[in-house]
Amino acid sequence: MNREFAVKLPIKLPIIREDLASLRAGDGVLLSGVLYTARDAAHMRLCELLDSGEPLPFELRGAAIYYAGPTPPPPGFVVGSAGPTTSSRMDFAAPRLIRRGLSCMIGKGARSAEVVEAMKECGAVYLAAVGGAGALLGGRVLRSELVAFPELGTEAVRRLTVSDFPATVAIDSLGGDIYSEGRAEYLRSIK
Amino acid sequence: MRIIAPERISDAVARLFIDANVRLPPDIRAAVGRALENEPWRPARRVLETIDENADEAEARGIPICQDTGMACVFLEIGYDAHIGGDVYEAVNSGVARGCAEGYLRASIVRDPLRRENTGDNTPAAVYIELVPGDNIKITVAPKGFGSENMSRVKMLRPSDGARGVIDFVVSAVEDAGGSACPPVVVGVGVGGSFDKAALLAKRALLRPLDEPNPDPYYAELECELLEKLNALGTGPMGFGGKTTALGVSVLSAPTHIAGLPAAVNISCHVTRHATEIV
Numbered sequence: 001m002n003r004e005f006a007v008k009l010p011i012k013l014p015i016i017r018e019d020l021a022s023l024r025a026g027d028g029v030l031l032s033g034v035l036y037t038a039r040d041a042a043h044m045r046l047c048e049l050l051d052s053g054e055p056l057p058f059e060l061r062g063a064a065i066y067y068a069g070p071t072p073p074p075p076g077f078v079v080g081s082a083g084p085t086t087s088s089r090m091d092f093a094a095p096r097l098i099r100r101g102l103s104c105m106i107g108k109g110a111r112s113a114e115v116v117e118a119m120k121e122c123g124a125v126y127l128a129a130v131g132g133a134g135a136l137l138g139g140r141v142l143r144s145e146l147v148a149f150p151e152l153g154t155e156a157v158r159r160l161t162v163s164d165f166p167a168t169v170a171i172d173s174l175g176g177d178i179y180s181e182g183r184a185e186y187l188r189s190i191k
Numbered sequence: 192m193r194i195i196a197p198e199r200i201s202d203a204v205a206r207l208f209i210d211a212n213v214r215l216p217p218d219i220r221a222a223v224g225r226a227l228e229n230e231p232w233r234p235a236r237r238v239l240e241t242i243d244e245n246a247d248e249a250e251a252r253g254i255p256i257c258q259d260t261g262m263a264c265v266f267l268e269i270g271y272d273a274h275i276g277g278d279v280y281e282a283v284n285s286g287v288a289r290g291c292a293e294g295y296l297r298a299s300i301v302r303d304p305l306r307r308e309n310t311g312d313n314t315p316a317a318v319y320i321e322l323v324p325g326d327n328i329k330i331t332v333a334p335k336g337f338g339s340e341n342m343s344r345v346k347m348l349r350p351s352d353g354a355r356g357v358i359d360f361v362v363s364a365v366e367d368a369g370g371s372a373c374p375p376v377v378v379g380v381g382v383g384g385s386f387d388k389a390a391l392l393a394k395r396a397l398l399r400p401l402d403e404p405n406p407d408p409y410y411a412e413l414e415c416e417l418l419e420k421l422n423a424l425g426t427g428p429m430g431f432g433g434k435t436t437a438l439g440v441s442v443l444s445a446p447t448h449i450a451g452l453p454a455a456v457n458i459s460c461h462v463t464r465h466a467t468e469i470v
Contacts, residue, residue, distance in 0.1 A: 026234055026431075041307075071258050071297040080295050081255040086338050086371045108338070108429065109371030130241040130429060131338060131373035132462040134258040135249035153309055154258075154297050166241065168234060168431065178234070179370055182432030186232045187425040190434075 008166070014062035017103050017123035023169045025176035029127065031165040035066040035106065036147065039085055041155040043093040045148075050096065057148035057157055061101035066129075067108075069154035070138060079141045079160070081134030084108040087126070091115050098124045106167055110179040120175045128170035128178070140165040193270075193326040195470060197277035200267075200328065203468045204286025204316075207332035208263055209294035211466035212255040215246040218400040219377070219463055222438040226375060226428075235433025239375075242428070242461055257462045260296035261334025263287045263316035264394065270325035280318055288312035299337075319391065331398060333465040339376060339458045342368035345390050348452040354413060357382055357454050362420050364456045365437065370430020373460035377401070378421065378440045381455040383447035392443040393457035398465050401439035414440045428461075438463075 009023070013033030023029070036058050038046065049056055067087050071080030087094075087107030094105060095118035103124055108131040111119075119126060129137055143161035150156050170178045223246075227239045249256040265283050269275070275282070291298060291313040300314065301307040323329075344364045348356045361380055368376070381392025405411040417440040427433025438461060447453060 028237060069258060069297065071255050071260060072295045074253070074295045077254070080297075081249070081258040081260070083258050085259070086341070088371060108373065110369055110430065128370070128429060128431075130238050130245070132257045132336075132460050133241050133245035135252060135254040135256055136241060136245040138254060138258070139248060139252070153311070154299070168237070168429075178432070179430050182234060183425045183427065183430070184432070186235070186427060186432030186434075189232070 013064045013104065015064070015103055016062050017173070020103060020125045021123060021173055023125055023172050025169050025172045025178040025181060027169040029167050029169060031167060032163045033161065035064045035160045035162055037066050037068045037070070037158045037160060039067050039069050039155050040089055041152045042149055042157050043090050047093050047096065058159070060097060062103050063101070064104035064106060065097070065102060066106045066160065071134070079138045079144050082138035082141060083134030084129040084131055087111060094118065098122050111171060116171060116175050116177065119171060119173060123173045125169060125173055126171040127167040129167045137165065192272050192274050194274050194276055195328060197275055197279065197282035199470050200275070200279065200282040200330065201286035201289065203330050203470050204265060204283050204332060205290040205293065207330060207466040207468055208287055208290030208296070208334065211332050211334055211464040212260045212294060212296055213253055214250050215256055215462065216400065216465065218402045219438065219461065220246055222401050223461065226435040226438065230433055230435050232427060232433035234431040235427045235435060238428035238431060239435065255294070255296060256464070257336060258297055259299060259336035259338065260313070261336050261464070262300060263313060264333045264335050265316045265318050266331040266333070266395070266398070267318065267320045268323045268329040269320060270327050271322055272326035273328055279320070283316050283318050284314040287314050287316045328470045329467065330470060331465055331467040333398060336460055336462060339368070339372040339460040342372040343393070343457045345386060345453070345455040347386065348454050350450070350452050352452055356452065358417060358420065360454050361417055361456050362424070365421050365458065366424050366426065368458055369426060372458045373462070374426055374430060375428055375435045375438045375461050377438050377459045377461070377463040378417070379457040379459065380417070380440065380442040382442065382444045382452070384445035384453055386453055388445055389453035389455040390457070392445055393455035396441040396443040397457060397459050397463060399441045405442060410442045410444065414442055
């Protein structure tokens, strides 16, 4: 793991996988550009589309999916509160999306061995945003457009344009994983 | 006997649901501040700083602290001498629906657990009613996020497992929750009662402010031991490693059967919200 930790590397999205290769678990990043929101129900829909050979509602190649369901925007706001949800619930669909070009996932909490395997195979990264920091993260969203599945309400797919959206590299493209290594390194550091 | 119009309950629930979602209680804010002073691990400090900054931003902009504005858990302590002139459950649910709309909260409830159609207004609430002396109604609204709720557990321990068994059970639940429950967590523990009672005790335990010690010295000591063990896990904020895995532990107990030792742990994230009003 990168022991510098505190660096805030600017990342522009969408991004090709080669440009993610130097990121290491523990790095701090600031995201600018486009994220697509999708959570449980939207992932089930995306899988149904793939099963039936239909096109997906957005270009997966180089894309970043944000596991989030924002609160509705009060008048004058772009979105309300928009923090990450628990990523492991999307593990059932993630390997399939990664193998079809998805570069980047943003959520919170550990991932399954299958997801990490697909990430290493394809060079994708998984970023963690601070769960429960929805007011701050929502404030970094400049634009929000409905892309697909409006009937899903908060679970619809939205294209968010963000600026200086803070996250931490949780699992890098080599399989470096902050959820196992961060804890172990901290415990070693206090011995 | 005092007659209380159901609208007064609705109004209070709507207000409390919004307030709890926008303003982090002072005891939690103070605990995050203390954790920040004592946290040596850099990725952990970065998370705690963000949590602190987020609470300021939510309050200043009137935006929910977290997008999971929770399942509305509503606790009513109704005085024996208070008479509600209408349906109390309907009063609570209309307050929840209004709070959800007026506060721009998220509709996070599905009507049926398997068919999963969103009710659109965050109803129905989980309502718990207790009868108490007096003619007032004390209303507490505790919106509960499901990232941490999903990591909660009930276990029927053996009487011989004792306090050691309860400690091991709680520590392993928090360890297994890892970064998914949005640590630093607040942990509610229920011991005793029956299978169902233990779970409710664990939920009620989360309502006690962190700066209020357990009135029973035996349980106060058990809470200290649990907190120490949880913070020795090294899980840290968001599971990135660090000293701050739990902000507080609160235990509630109840009489139980000679053959049993039910134990429940209700994990709550750092956005442990509750707001109270007396009508």
